[in-house]
Amino acid sequence: LSHGEAVAIGLLVESYLAVQLGYLHASSFERIKNIMRAYAIPLDLPSNISLLALIECMKGDKKSKNGRPRFVLLNEIGSSLSFLEAYCDHVEDSLLQNALEWMKDDLCCH
Numbered sequence: 001l002s003h004g005e006a007v008a009i010g011l012l013v014e015s016y017l018a019v020q021l022g023y024l025h026a027s028s029f030e031r032i033k034n035i036m037r038a039y040a041i042p043l044d045l046p047s048n049i050s051l052l053a054l055i056e057c058m059k060g061d062k063k064s065k066n067g068r069p070r071f072v073l074l075n076e077i078g079s080s081l082s083f084l085e086a087y088c089d090h091v092e093d094s095l096l097q098n099a100l101e102w103m104k105d106d107l108c109c110h
Contacts, residue, residue: 008041009103017091017099018073028077051100063088
């Protein structure tokens with residue numbers, strides 16, 4: 001993946017998480033997704049990448065804290081939530097797993 005492709009996929013997964021957490025309206029999420037598709041941004045992951053490998057990579061991201069990935073969560077397009085003056089936060093492991101499964105099954109294959 002190029003850096004830009006990884007950023008685009010990450011943006012959509014973070015937006016998906018924000019919808020699941022009730023921060024972002026589903027219509028805004030659909031708008032973000034449609035814009036990515038309109039610009040034909042590649043959203044396919046190589047089939048040999050496991051979800052566990054993705055999570056391990058996320059632990060090394062600059063937003064991670066204490067070995068736990070953190071995510072920028074939108075409350076509207078162009079506006080992220082602040083968590084104790086940080087613009088990213090942890091999510092429950094089950095939510096992250098669900099979002100990554102959505103990414104592999106729905107986002108990348110359609």
